[in-house]
Amino acid sequence: xxxxxxxxxxxxxxxxxxxxxxxxxKGMSPREVEDFIETCxxxxxxxxxxxxxxxxxxxxxxxxNIYQQAGIPTYFGGTLFEAFVVRNQFDDYRKVLDKFELTFxxxxxxxxxxxxxLKCDYISKLSEQVTVLSEVGSKDAEKIxxxxxxxxxxxxxxxxGAWKVIGEAREGGNVGLFRSSGEVRSGLVEEILxxxxxxxxxxxxPQKAQQVWFIKLLGSNVNLGNIAPNEMIPLETLRLxxxxxxxxxxxxxxxxxx
Numbered sequence: 276x277x278x279x280x281x282x283x284x285x286x287x288x289x290x291x292x293x294x295x296x297x298x299x300x301k302g303m304s305p306r307e308v309e310d311f312i313e314t315c316x317x318x319x320x321x322x323x324x325x326x327x328x329x330x331x332x333x334x335x336x337x338x339x340n341i342y343q344q345a346g347i348p349t350y351f352g353g354t355l356f357e358a359f360v361v362r363n364q365f366d367d368y369r370k371v372l373d374k375f376e377l378t379f380x381x382x383x384x385x386x387x388x389x390x391x392x393l394k395c396d397y398i399s400k401l402s403e404q405v406t407v408l409s410e411v412g413s414k415d416a417e418k419i420x421x422x423x424x425x426x427x428x429x430x431x432x433x434x435x436g437a438w439k440v441i442g443e444a445r446e447g448g449n450v451g452l453f454r455s456s457g458e459v460r461s462g463l464v465e466e467i468l469x470x471x472x473x474x475x476x477x478x479x480x481p482q483k484a485q486q487v488w489f490i491k492l493l494g495s496n497v498n499l500g501n502i503a504p505n506e507m508i509p510l511e512t513l514r515l516x517x518x519x520x521x522x523x524x525x526x527x528x529x530x531x532x533x
Contacts, residue, residue: 283515284495284525289346291320293474294496294514295439298504299446299481300349301325305338307504312345315507319347321379323500325446326354339375353383353410356397361387365397372405382432383410385443385451391428395435402436408477409435412443412451422466429471439498440471444479446501452478459488473497481506486513487520495525 287294298319303311312319322342329335329351342349351371359368372380382398384391394409401407409432411425420428429440442464443451452460467476473493479501480486489497495514502510512518516525 280517282525282527283517286514287496289317289320291496293498295320295477295498296502296507296510297477297498297500298322298507299325299501300328300504301446302328302332303338303504305334305341308338308341311504311507312341312347315504316345316347318507318511322347322349323381324349324351326352327358328352329355336375339377343376348377348379350377350379350381350408353381354386356380356382357384357387357389360389360397369401369404378405379408380405381408381410381441382437383441383443385410385412385414385445391431395431398432398435398437402438406438407436408439408441409433409437410441410443414443414445414450416450416455422463425463425467426470429467429476433471433475439475439477441477441500442467442479444481444485444501446481448479448481448485448501452480453485457482457485459485461488464489464492468493483509483513483520486510490514490521491524 296318300322339349356368359365380401384394398407398409411428432440444453448457449455477498477500478489480489480499481501486499489499490513513521516522
């Protein structure tokens with residue numbers, strides 16, 4: 276840090292299990308990635324190459340190598356997994372992971388109908404090859420999943436071998452965990468947390484108000500995902516109580532006055 280400020284919340288250090296931040300790369304160039312890492316590398320734990328952007332991104336191998344050399348793992352968005360599965364190309368998907376030397380993969384069913392036992396089977400098979408992140412929730416705003424179902428799906432996917440489960444929100448933050456307005460389905464989140472350990476969940480929260488809500492509920496070291504590259508430093512200031520939205524939340528005035 277550039278100077279000393281007292282009475283800040285303690286942040287976990289990389290490699291983190293909590294306080295984990297997943298950034299969403301929607302098609303940055305290798306040069307943009309280099310700039311991004313120079314500025315934000317200390318705050319990024321993993322990068323998702325959004326949905327199936329990796330299929331059309333030029334210089335993909337070069338870009339992935341830049342992330343890997345910086346110690347930041349990358350993975351393809353779950354929609355790409357679904358695109359392979361729906362075409363009966365699961366084995367081809369596994370070969371693609373090897374081709375690009377990826378150590379993480381996302382399993383999701385937000386865009387396709389996939390029997391849950393089969394989804395868990397995919398998780399189990401992939402977990403023998405890579406570290407699996409599994410996403411729960413639909414990209415269809417009309418499909419409302421009750422809390423008990425979120426819990427049972429998340430637990431089954433963790434039991435199948437997922438390292439962490441991701442709460443679906445899309446890149447816009449307007450489905451799944453959130454209403455179309457972006458408002459958090461607070462009752463859903465709080466009920467999920469009665470059964471699923473908080474360190475096992477990454478909450479997709481692309482909007483600032485959503486990030487603030489989760490930080491106030493679960494603290495500086497909540498796991499957050501789908502963060503835009505230019506929002507990484509702003510998010511870190513939210514985590515530290517150095518932005519107006521969380522300024523008072525972590526401030527212990529008594530300790531400062533003693």
